[in-house]
Amino acid sequence: MQDQNFIDGHWRSAHSGKTFAVCDAATGEELARVPQSGALEAVDAINAADNAFHGWSTLSPSKRASFLTLIAQGMRERKTEFAQIMTAECGKPLDEAQGEVDYGADYFLSAADEANRLQSESIPSRRADRALNAIPEPIGIVGAITPWNFPLAMLARKTAPALAVGCTQVVKPAELTPLTALAFAQLLHDVGLPAGVVNVITGDPSSIGQAWLSDGRVRKLSFTGSTAVGRLLMKSAAEQVVRLSLELGGHAPFIVFSDADVSAAVVAAVNGKFRVAGQTCVCPNRFIVAEDVYEQFVSQFAAMAKELRVGRGRDAGVRIGPLIDDRAITRIRNQIKDAVSHGAKIVTGGETVHVEGCLDRFFAPTVLANASTEMLCFREETFGPLAPIAKFETESQAIEMANDTPFGLAGYIFSRDQNALQRVSRQLNCGIVGVNTGVISDAYAPFGGRGWSGFGREGGRWGIEEYISWKYVCAAVNG
Numbered sequence: 001m002q003d004q005n006f007i008d009g010h011w012r013s014a015h016s017g018k019t020f021a022v023c024d025a026a027t028g029e030e031l032a033r034v035p036q037s038g039a040l041e042a043v044d045a046i047n048a049a050d051n052a053f054h055g056w057s058t059l060s061p062s063k064r065a066s067f068l069t070l071i072a073q074g075m076r077e078r079k080t081e082f083a084q085i086m087t088a089e090c091g092k093p094l095d096e097a098q099g100e101v102d103y104g105a106d107y108f109l110s111a112a113d114e115a116n117r118l119q120s121e122s123i124p125s126r127r128a129d130r131a132l133n134a135i136p137e138p139i140g141i142v143g144a145i146t147p148w149n150f151p152l153a154m155l156a157r158k159t160a161p162a163l164a165v166g167c168t169q170v171v172k173p174a175e176l177t178p179l180t181a182l183a184f185a186q187l188l189h190d191v192g193l194p195a196g197v198v199n200v201i202t203g204d205p206s207s208i209g210q211a212w213l214s215d216g217r218v219r220k221l222s223f224t225g226s227t228a229v230g231r232l233l234m235k236s237a238a239e240q241v242v243r244l245s246l247e248l249g250g251h252a253p254f255i256v257f258s259d260a261d262v263s264a265a266v267v268a269a270v271n272g273k274f275r276v277a278g279q280t281c282v283c284p285n286r287f288i289v290a291e292d293v294y295e296q297f298v299s300q301f302a303a304m305a306k307e308l309r310v311g312r313g314r315d316a317g318v319r320i321g322p323l324i325d326d327r328a329i330t331r332i333r334n335q336i337k338d339a340v341s342h343g344a345k346i347v348t349g350g351e352t353v354h355v356e357g358c359l360d361r362f363f364a365p366t367v368l369a370n371a372s373t374e375m376l377c378f379r380e381e382t383f384g385p386l387a388p389i390a391k392f393e394t395e396s397q398a399i400e401m402a403n404d405t406p407f408g409l410a411g412y413i414f415s416r417d418q419n420a421l422q423r424v425s426r427q428l429n430c431g432i433v434g435v436n437t438g439v440i441s442d443a444y445a446p447f448g449g450r451g452w453s454g455f456g457r458e459g460g461r462w463g464i465e466e467y468i469s470w471k472y473v474c475a476a477v478n479g
Contacts, residue, residue: 009195025091037203052196104156245456250409268438
């Protein structure tokens with residue numbers, strides 16, 4: 001298990017020699033100590049990326065694509081290793097962690113395909129005396145700041161398209177889950193990626209991020225995390241006019257119409273809501289169910305949720321691992337208390353679960369009936385295994401409830417009426433819509449939101465575009 005910064009192809013400690021502990025999410029046991037890096041290491045990483053930029057950006061797209069393919073293969077070959085590290089760091093069940101490895105590898109395969117399609121474009125002109133061309137060029141050095149809940153997949157989302165177009169990269173993983181990123185850096189070294197193309201440092205997010213955004217050589221930053229931090233990054237990026245991609249908070253509605261296959265909707269709701277113990281930006285947060293199927297949905301949903309096993313992610317059969325920290329426990333308790341005070345009913349859950357030898361960070365999957373829009377759980381992102389369920393009477397009411405939030409990342413609709421599905425999909429104020437499915441992420445599709453959920457897209461050709469600077473060349477034609 002690597003425990004040092006990866007800069008210019010070498011493993012390095014912080015200049016100060018300081019470190020901080022990375023702990024098991026379930027037990028609090030120290031897993032490793034990693035460098036407490038700051039501005040000095042941030043500049044070291046930029047220098048390495050700057051030195052590597054010319055060589056990497058001038059490689060043929062097909063050569064870069066071959067590296068991406070090797071990385072994808074290496075990720076799958078080391079699936080067990082990556083999954084075990086992720087499960088220890090963030091607590092997610094082992095099978096979910098293994099699925100994340102495959103999902104992350106898909107981003108490299110998708111980017112490899114797009115790299116092979118990169119080419120200049122001839123532009124039609126009404127004038128015969130000129131030839132017009134658009135040339136795709138890498139934007140330059142790019143920074144990536146990744147979250148704790150998907151420590152490999154989010155890194156893959158940001159690294160794959162950057163490398164595909166010829167950018168070099170500096171990466172700062174979440175303080176809670178840096179070991180996955182360092183294991184990924186080891187893989188890059190092992191497949192022979194040129195030194196300095198990707199650099200990974202751990203440490204203080206404020207000083208590192210500020211150093212990157214104040215250095216004119218960094219031309220883009222991609223961040224996945226909270227809306228509050230995203231706002232701060234936007235302000236800092238303005239000074240150097242740095243391009244941003246921000247994937248921020250979510251507060252997804254899950255609408256079930258009266259003609260829906262309720263049993264299928266329940267399965268999708270349970271799988272979507274309780275993945276990573278509800279700690280994902282796209283998981284359903286607000287369940288909005290037609291009144292004539294409301295009782296059926298609540299009953300089936302609660303019955304399935306009650307059967308989910310809570311425990312350490314490494315243990316067989318576990319579906320709900322620990323919440324990431326004590327603040328997460330406090331937040332979910334406060335939301336439940338507020339909901340009950342406004343008339344909600346706890347159908348199942350509502351309390352912590354003791355797991356032998358572990359911290360008190362496990363919370364039972366909780367279903368609240370009689371939820372309403374004035375409750376905190378309908379106003380604020382939960383990031384935990386809490387499912388509040390409200391009812392609606394008309395389609396317009398359901399859409400109004402769904403859009404009653406400044407967030408706009410994902411939304412879900414269940415119905416058998418194809419016209420209604422198309423109509424509601426268009427009216428939902430979000431960047432991603434799941435229609436009769438709770439599984440929406442795909443490495444070949446544009447992932448991203450609007451409003452307080454940020455801007456920019458990751459995945460497929462849309463993700464590639466985020467790292468390209470198009471150069472327009474107008475050439476005179478003689479004769």
